[in-house]
Every structure is written in C-alpha cells, then in structure tokens.
Amino acid sequence: MGDFLVWVVWVLAAFACLGSGIAVVTFSNPFYSALALIGNLASLAVLYLLLAAEFVAAAQVLVYAGAVMVMFLFVIAYVGQRADTVWTGGPSWQFVGGVLAGGAILVEVIIAIGLGASGRLRDEADIDAAFGSPAEIGRLFLTDHLLAFEITSIVLLVAAVGGVVLGGQSRRVPEEEASLGR
Amino acid sequence: MMGPEIPLYLTVASFLFATGALGVLLRRNPLIVLLSLEIMLNGANLAFISFARRLGDGDGQIFAVAVMAVAASEVVVGLGLVVALHRRDLELDVDRLSTLRG
Numbered sequence A: 001m002g003d004f005l006v007w008v009v010w011v012l013a014a015f016a017c018l019g020s021g022i023a024v025v026t027f028s029n030p031f032y033s034a035l036a037l038i039g040n041l042a043s044l045a046v047l048y049l050l051l052a053a054e055f056v057a058a059a060q061v062l063v064y065a066g067a068v069m070v071m072f073l074f075v076i077a078y079v080g081q082r083a084d085t086v087w088t089g090g091p092s093w094q095f096v097g098g099v100l101a102g103g104a105i106l107v108e109v110i111i112a113i114g115l116g117a118s119g120r121l122r123d124e125a126d127i128d129a130a131f132g133s134p135a136e137i138g139r140l141f142l143t144d145h146l147l148a149f150e151i152t153s154i155v156l157l158v159a160a161v162g163g164v165v166l167g168g169q170s171r172r173v174p175e176e177e178a179s180l181g182r
Numbered sequence B: 001m002m003g004p005e006i007p008l009y010l011t012v013a014s015f016l017f018a019t020g021a022l023g024v025l026l027r028r029n030p031l032i033v034l035l036s037l038e039i040m041l042n043g044a045n046l047a048f049i050s051f052a053r054r055l056g057d058g059d060g061q062i063f064a065v066a067v068m069a070v071a072a073s074e075v076v077v078g079l080g081l082v083v084a085l086h087r088r089d090l091e092l093d094v095d096r097l098s099t100l101r102g
Helices: A002-026 A030-050 A054-083 A092-117 A134-142 A146-167 A174-179 B006-026 B030-055 B059-087
Strands: none
Touching (some): A002 A030, A030 A054, A054 B030, A092 B006, A134 B059, B006 B030, B030 B059
C-alpha cells in the first residue's frame, strides 16, 4: 500500500516536472515561463523528498522557488512589454539544428548513463534516518567539503559585486553609445 | 526502496536536461534562455541526488547544494545583463547582440 502511494506521488511529480519544463521552453511570455518554472522547482522538490534529500528539497523551495524566482519576476516586470519577443527566429535550419542538437544531447546522456552503470543502478544502498538531514549536510560541509563551502561563498560574493556593477550604471557614456551603433 | 527505482529518476533528469538544452538553443529572449538554463541545472541536480541515494553517500547532495549557489550567482549576473540591456534601449534578443563579435 505504501509502495503504491509512493508510485502515485512519483508519477504525479515526474509528469508535473516534465510538463512544466516543456511549458517554460514553449511559452512566449517570460512571465508565464517563470511561473511554470516555479511549478517545475516545486515538483522537483517532491522528487528530492522521495530520494531522502530533505535538506536539499527545503533549500530548493526556499532559495530557488522563493528568492531566485522572485528576483526573476521583478526583472520581468521591470523590463515590461519589451520582454515579449518573437518565439523564435532566424532561418529554419537553425530551428532544425537546435532540435537535432537537443535530441543528440538526450541520446548521449541516456547512452552514457546506460553503458556506464547499467545493471548496477537498481540496488540502492541502505540508509539511516540521518541521511540527507540538515545535521548530516552541515557536518559534511564543515568537515569533508570545507574548501567547497568557502569557495561557494567567494563565488556568491563575486556574483553580488558583478550584479551591482552591471545594474548600477545609470549614466550613459557617449563613447559607449557610439560603439553600440546608435 | 519504496516506489520507483533509480533509473526512472535518471530518465526524468535526462529529459529535463534535454528540454532545457532545447530552450537554450531555440529561444532568443535572454530571460527565457536563463530560465532554460535553470532547467538544465536542475536536471543535473536530480541526477546528483539520485546517485547520492543509490550510493548512500551524502557527497552528491553537497554537490547539489553547491550547484544551487552557482545557479543563484548565474541568475544575478544574467539578470544584471538584462537590466543593463534594458537601460540602453537595446532589443532583448540574443541573436541581435553582436557588438562583441570579432
């Protein structure tokens, strides 16, 4: 019975995930795309919970669906009507080439995983209740992965400085205008 | 493990990655290109967490959290670029932004 319920939740979350992913790519209005991405992130959080990754699921909802997507929606609202551009463009060979490249990536990933790990993926390791808990993640971050933790903080700092530099130029420089051909 | 096996999760992850790649390749609006990039990163994250569950090892989850931090940084810089484009009255179209082309 419990197994059946998990299957139902998995099927719902997986199809919501794939459907909203396709919706993000196909909507012409970026506002609706961003809303679809929030659904995508939420259904992914359900999949993470099924994989015993409680902390990552919570961080996904808080950081991604909360902070990052709110920032996205702010910028889309700031840019306004100009955000609506044509769906796609360019010559039709570009479209065909894009679809072929996307399909090639899918086949490549499936073949790589299938060949590299076929048959050995089914038997999951036994895990205890602490697996994926905030305490376990915190312990790993502050012991085995301390360097990654510190580097992540530097990456975030550099990104914050870059965001201020990119967004903070309000005055136009004449030479820049000339180089842009206007 | 109750419910589906790890290969099904990996299939979902591959399809998510390919969907995001299609969006990055086909769409010309930088905002939607950024959203598609998020889908690609999340596909990779799902694969990381599936493998972490398979191996019973928390390192994959650590990597997923680090990827989320990198994704947040990428969004900050990408949205900064979009705002800068908007300030200069440039068209939001990645095919038309060719000033830096050599």
